[in-house]
Amino acid sequence: xxxxxxxxxxxxxxxxxxxxxxxxxxxxxxxxxxxxxxxxxxxxxxxxxxxxxxxxxxxxxxxxxxxxxxxxxxxxxxxxxxxxxxxxxxxxxxxxxxxxxxxxxxxxxxxxxxxxxxxxxxxxxxxxxxxxxxxxxxxxxxxxxxxxxxxxxxxxxxxxxxxxxxxxxxxxxxxxxxxxxxxxxxxxxxxxxxxxxxxxxxxxxxxxxxxxxxxxxxxxxxxxxxxxxxxxxxxxxxxxxxxxxxxxxxxxxxxxxxxxxxxxxxxxxxxxxxxxxxxxxxxxxxxxxxxxxxxxxxxxxxxxxxxxxxxxxxxxxxxxxxxxxxxxxxxxxxxxxxxxxxxxxxxxxxxxxxxxxxxxxxxxxxxxxxxxxxxxxxxxxxxxxxxxxxxxxxxxxxxxxxxxxxxxxxxxxxxxxxxxxxxxxxxxxxxxxxxxxxxxxxxxxxxxxxxxxxxxxxxxxxxxxxxxxxxxxxxx
Amino acid sequence: xxxxxxxxxxxxxxxxxxxxxxxxxxxxxxxxxxxxxxxxxxxxxxxxxxxxxxxxxxxxxxxxxxxxxxxxxxxxxxxxxxxxxxxxxxxxxxxxxxxxxxxxxxxxxxxxxxxxxxxxxxxxxxxxxxxxxxxxxxxxxxxxxxxxxxxxxxxxxxxxxxxxxxxxxxxxxxxxxxxxxxxxxxxxxxxxxxxxxxxxxxxxxxxxxxxxxxxxxxxxxxxxxxxxxxxxxxxxxxxxxxxxxxxxxxxxxxxxxxxxxxxxxxxxxxxxxxxxxxxxxxxxxxxxxxxxxxxxxxxxxxxxxxxxxxxxxxxxxxxxxxxxxxxxxxxxxxxxxxxxxxxxxxxxxxxxxxxxxxxxxxxxxxxxxxxxxxxxxxxxxxxxxxxxxxxxxxxxxxxxxxxxxxxxxxxxxxxxxxxxxxxxxxxxxxxxxxxxxxxxxxxxx
Numbered sequence: 001x002x003x004x005x006x007x008x009x010x011x012x013x014x015x016x017x018x019x020x021x022x023x024x025x026x027x028x029x030x031x032x033x034x035x036x037x038x039x040x041x042x043x044x045x046x047x048x049x050x051x052x053x054x055x056x057x058x059x060x061x062x063x064x065x066x067x068x069x070x071x072x073x074x075x076x077x078x079x080x081x082x083x084x085x086x087x088x089x090x091x092x093x094x095x096x097x098x099x100x101x102x103x104x105x106x107x108x109x110x111x112x113x114x115x116x117x118x119x120x121x122x123x124x125x126x127x128x129x130x131x132x133x134x135x136x137x138x139x140x141x142x143x144x145x146x147x148x149x150x151x152x153x154x155x156x157x158x159x160x161x162x163x164x165x166x167x168x169x170x171x172x173x174x175x176x177x178x179x180x181x182x183x184x185x186x187x188x189x190x191x192x193x194x195x196x197x198x199x200x201x202x203x204x205x206x207x208x209x210x211x212x213x214x215x216x217x218x219x220x221x222x223x224x225x226x227x228x229x230x231x232x233x234x235x236x237x238x239x240x241x242x243x244x245x246x247x248x249x250x251x252x253x254x255x256x257x258x259x260x261x262x263x264x265x266x267x268x269x270x271x272x273x274x275x276x277x278x279x280x281x282x283x284x285x286x287x288x289x290x291x292x293x294x295x296x297x298x299x300x301x302x303x304x305x306x307x308x309x310x311x312x313x314x315x316x317x318x319x320x321x322x323x324x325x326x327x328x329x330x331x332x333x334x335x336x337x338x339x340x341x342x343x344x345x346x347x348x349x350x351x352x353x354x355x356x357x358x359x360x361x362x363x364x365x366x367x368x369x370x371x372x373x374x375x376x377x378x379x380x381x382x383x384x385x386x387x388x389x390x391x392x393x394x395x396x397x398x399x400x401x402x403x404x405x406x407x408x409x410x411x412x413x414x415x416x417x418x419x420x421x422x423x424x425x426x427x428x429x430x431x432x433x434x435x436x437x438x439x440x441x442x443x444x445x446x447x448x449x450x451x452x453x454x455x456x457x458x459x460x461x462x463x464x465x466x467x468x469x470x471x472x473x474x475x476x
Numbered sequence: 477x478x479x480x481x482x483x484x485x486x487x488x489x490x491x492x493x494x495x496x497x498x499x500x501x502x503x504x505x506x507x508x509x510x511x512x513x514x515x516x517x518x519x520x521x522x523x524x525x526x527x528x529x530x531x532x533x534x535x536x537x538x539x540x541x542x543x544x545x546x547x548x549x550x551x552x553x554x555x556x557x558x559x560x561x562x563x564x565x566x567x568x569x570x571x572x573x574x575x576x577x578x579x580x581x582x583x584x585x586x587x588x589x590x591x592x593x594x595x596x597x598x599x600x601x602x603x604x605x606x607x608x609x610x611x612x613x614x615x616x617x618x619x620x621x622x623x624x625x626x627x628x629x630x631x632x633x634x635x636x637x638x639x640x641x642x643x644x645x646x647x648x649x650x651x652x653x654x655x656x657x658x659x660x661x662x663x664x665x666x667x668x669x670x671x672x673x674x675x676x677x678x679x680x681x682x683x684x685x686x687x688x689x690x691x692x693x694x695x696x697x698x699x700x701x702x703x704x705x706x707x708x709x710x711x712x713x714x715x716x717x718x719x720x721x722x723x724x725x726x727x728x729x730x731x732x733x734x735x736x737x738x739x740x741x742x743x744x745x746x747x748x749x750x751x752x753x754x755x756x757x758x759x760x761x762x763x764x765x766x767x768x769x770x771x772x773x774x775x776x777x778x779x780x781x782x783x784x785x786x787x788x789x790x791x792x793x794x795x796x797x798x799x800x801x802x803x804x805x806x807x808x809x810x811x812x813x814x815x816x817x818x819x820x821x822x823x824x825x826x827x828x829x830x831x832x833x834x835x836x837x838x839x840x841x842x843x844x845x846x847x848x849x850x851x852x853x854x855x856x857x858x859x860x861x862x863x864x865x866x867x868x869x870x871x872x873x874x875x876x877x878x879x880x881x882x883x884x885x886x887x888x889x890x891x892x893x894x895x896x897x898x899x900x901x902x903x904x905x906x907x908x909x910x911x912x913x914x915x916x917x918x919x920x921x
Binding site: 014023039041043067119122 | 626631632635680685691694835859862874876891893918
């Protein structure tokens with residue numbers, strides 16, 4: 001090529017190529033012609049292509065370009081020493097489709113307060129995929145705008161809207177627990193201006209302490225523009241409809257619970273009338289503060305505690321009612337009494353009621369129950385581990401884990417692992433073991449055989465390492 | 477396939493147990509098929525990767541089902557050629573009778589050596605003849621390609637996308653028939669590459685690609701006037717290949733002994749159902765070539781396990797294919813001992829900004845106009861977003877669109893701040909491979 005094509009020649013070529021050379025063939029400049037070239041137009045196209053590749057520099061960045069930066073995250077990054085083993089464990093778990101084992105790993109990372117390395121996108125993706133049935137807290141871990149609940153603890157009513165949507169929902173949930181009316185008013189104030197996606201994320205917080213006072217707000221959701229919001233609203237409406245007003249509540253108690261005295265000045269006794277709808281009664285009691293329930297019944301708590309027979313099945317409902325008054329110890333006492341009397345925690349609406357509480361509150365209520373001498377809760381956990389892990393919002397305490405491992409149910413599971421050589425039974429319940437007890441759990445596996453349950457072994461080993469990195473003093 | 481009309485020649489030699497035929501396929505010349513009936517050996521000139529191909533099966537079907545379709549005759553020269561070249565299954569010579577050795581046997585090796593020399597000469601002649609035939613076929617194919625480009629440009633590029641796939645498939649088949657398989661694959665993949673671009677960029681890219689193809693057809697016709705390296709590039713782009721053994725045996729091939737980091741691995745399933753695996757290496761030491769490309773092809777169903785992973789560091793001698801801008805290479809020897817250097821060591825000394833990096837890439841393109849994609853190392857790079865598209869930017873104010881990266885990958889890299897990025901400059905922008913960042917080595921997922 002003896003000279004470069006000019007901008008005008010290149011422009012002409014572009015026009016001709018768009019319209020078709022058959023209409024208007026471009027001319028190859030004479031000085032670029034070679035003898036014997038029977039297709040000069042193609043030669044021109046060849047020259048132009050080469051020249052453009054050689055001479056075109058990158059464009060300048062447009063003014064509207066938005067630089068991508070990392071979100072501010074005050075949490076420390078997870079120790080480099082654990083990254084490789086974390087990636088290895090997650091990859092192995094994903095390969096064998098044992099996602100339930102990702103749940104305790106995600107929980108452990110969150111509990112340590114570590115930020116995942118941003119390059120570990122496969123770990124993030126795996127945790128996000130596993131988070132599905134296990135509440136928002138695990139999903140938050142995998143998000144870029146994540147921050148733990150503690151980071152939002154100091155935010156007040158005037159500034160809660162500055163939080164990312166995920167954190168706003170967590171904050172609102174806690175605000176509902178403290179003051180449901182104030183939380184509803186805050187939500188109502190921003191409702192008209194929020195996008196449907198954000199409205200949908202905030203709405204589940206309303207489940208916490210949902211009551212008749214929320215009926216008007218819930219009714220408004222039926223006409224929301226967004227179908228997903230209307231769907232959540234319909235669920236809330238069903239729950240609100242189940243709540244009774246004061247008069248109806250008093251009437252229900254009067255028709256269901258018989259209060260009597262042994263003698264004129266003897267202690268009061270309570271019992272259920274025959275044929276009572278116990279499920280409805282359970283829900284009604286659980287939905288009111290204990291003080292209100294006792295006032296409606298006209299009895300002291302001691303009278304309830306002295307109850308025998310069918311009324312004992314309602315003790316956990318009185319326990320939930322005590323929680324509404326902030327009496328966790330009473331809740332524990334009443335739940336234990338109910339369990340002693342043969343009540344099955346997997347029956348009734350006790351679990352669903354507890355699920356309306358913030359996670360921290362639930363753990364505070366349930367962890368003592370899982371550590372006591374009586375462990376019907378552990379038995380229930382072993383029977384339906386996924387549901388119980390979700391309810392518990394994390395693994396057991398070290399003490400609770402030791403009790404679990406000492407239980408007959410656990411020994412039965414290990415026996416199946418030994419017989420079958422697989423770990424299908426162990427995987428779902430492996431999540432209950434916290435890092436602090438993981439080494440001891442590994443010793444249980446060693447007793448079966450050095451190669452027993454390799455994936456569970458890998459998980460517990462990682463949990464133990466993470467616990468050690470977080471607390472080197474805690475080394476055995 | 478079993479229609480006699482498709483077989484202008486269908487014949488057999490009874491006494492030699494030979495059958496042969498010519499089948500009219502999609503190419504301009506019919507495929508030549510022949511086989512032996514005693515040991516069922518066969519060959520066919522079609523490009524199919526199935527063995528036996530459908531033409532061979534059809535030929536034997538005629539023998540078994542319609543023997544009357546085959547006329548008796550003497551084997552043509554191309555059948556004799558094949559017979560001369562083929563190795564029979566089982567023992568090629570009759571087993572020697574045991575017994576006392578004869579002194580006359582001592583002279584046999586000399587006779588055999590003479591026979592071998594004759595065979596080698598005949599084989600060389602046959603190879604030369606095949607080469608000449610292929611050259612002729614290729615030149616015919618390139619003529620067809622020029623006509624095709626002329627037709628596309630004649631109609632105008634605006635109407636091409638609507639029938640791109642069909643038209644490209646047709647010319648690709650012709651090029652494969654003309655023994656220009658590499659060029660055929662390039663044409664077959666043209667619509668996919670074009671449609672992967674934003675609509676507003678397609679016409680300009682198509683004009684450029686047609687120009688590069690036209691440049692290639694012209695370069696091939698003037699091979700003798702090109703420098704040696706560029707001549708090899710042009711031949712390779714058209715379809716001539718060099719075997720691994722030939723490259724290793726070539727004393728003139730460029731060899732570079734250094735430490736290398738695998739900066740990226742890409743796998744693509746080609747339209748011919750072969751997996752094309754590109755392994756991009758960056759040299760730790762200074763000098764050119766500073767990048768190398770290991771290229772492997774394997775069937776979709778049989779993945780090769782001899783692959784490298786991004787971030788792997790190896791000490792190896794690479795042998796580069798002869799080229800005006802050496803890039804494609806094979807691993808000649810590899811030190812099995814682990815290397816102490818981390819992967820980031822290869823990403824030191826990147827170009828300071830996109831302008832400088834693109835100029836360096838253009839210097840390579842000036843030497844080898846069809847080099848695509850071109851590897852680059854860009855220092856001080858940050859990531860930005862314009863509407864829904866990502867872009868790589870550098871302090872000199874330059875930017876390039878990022879192609880083929882997921883949101884998660886881009887945000888992960890962006891979280892590390894400015895980085896030295898190994899990437900491929902290709903149509904539509906840059907493809908991120910890996911990066912050295914303050915948070916460590918990043919690799920594209």
